[in-house]
Amino acid sequence: MTATPLPLAQSSQDAQGGACCAPIARQPLSEGDAAELAVLLKAAADPVRLRLLSMIGSHAGGEACVCDLTDAFDLTAPTISHHLKVLRTAGLIDGERRGTWVYYRIIPEAVNKLGALFTPLSEPVSA
Amino acid sequence: MTATPLPLAQSSQDAQGGACCAPIARQPLSEGDAAELAVLLKAAADPVRLRLLSMIGSHAGGEACVCDLTDAFDLTAPTISHHLKVLRTAGLIDGERRGTWVYYRIIPEAVNKLGALFTPLSEPVSA
DNA sequence: CTATGATTTAGATGAACATCGAACCAATAG
């Protein structure tokens, strides 16, 4: 970050819950949007976190207890907890303690942002 | 990589050009699929590379010359070249030299894999 | 041959990251 003094860089038609930006092949991403999306992607770009994400998202009721997640990996509990925190900090999941256990669920809006980003244009700009 | 000797881990219904896996909330990702997708995501999870990707994909004709890309960043040529190589190695873009200049274009199949991964289920599993 | 566009290599540096063990907090069960 060399303190680039760009004046505009409006964050597309973001409404804090919708798709942040146009599909990647529609128009160049602004510097700000790219930074914002990179945070989301960096959180998802790990094999363990990807599996955690899909285990949580595909679990019955849309949520999963940490106790269900830990056993599927050859990692210590602190490491799993760390990965969950990365996902939570990025805004991809949300956690809630209910009694003894902590349950996590996916935040669909965040996943939608990524889905919309990589959605190909239906019309391939001729050729 | 501690040489995990997993025996099965079949790569879903991948056909080397289609969507690798089911959406993230449909079923748990296999260890192999997660690793494969993490490579793709890690390549995309950088502000500079995201912008490169969208600049290439949204450029007229579906391809962009490196000379068009370099000026948009405050980075040296080797650094841009490095980022392009990361994207190319991951299979997200493909480059071709025509005369003096090198042109890059997006590989749609790779982008589609990510799009399909983050596509939400149409039916939100009740609630 | 020379100049331009682009990639590569090598080395260096500072930041970010994945992982672990140990300590710590929260809630339930005796």
Place this chain on the structure above:
DNA sequence: CTATTGGTTCGATGTTCATCTAAATCATAG
């Protein structure tokens, strides 16, 4: 209150990464 079990936080460690400078390489055009 005192275990015990479930999770998180806290350092520490070794690795990966982005970026630069500098130089070398390669391809093409003139």
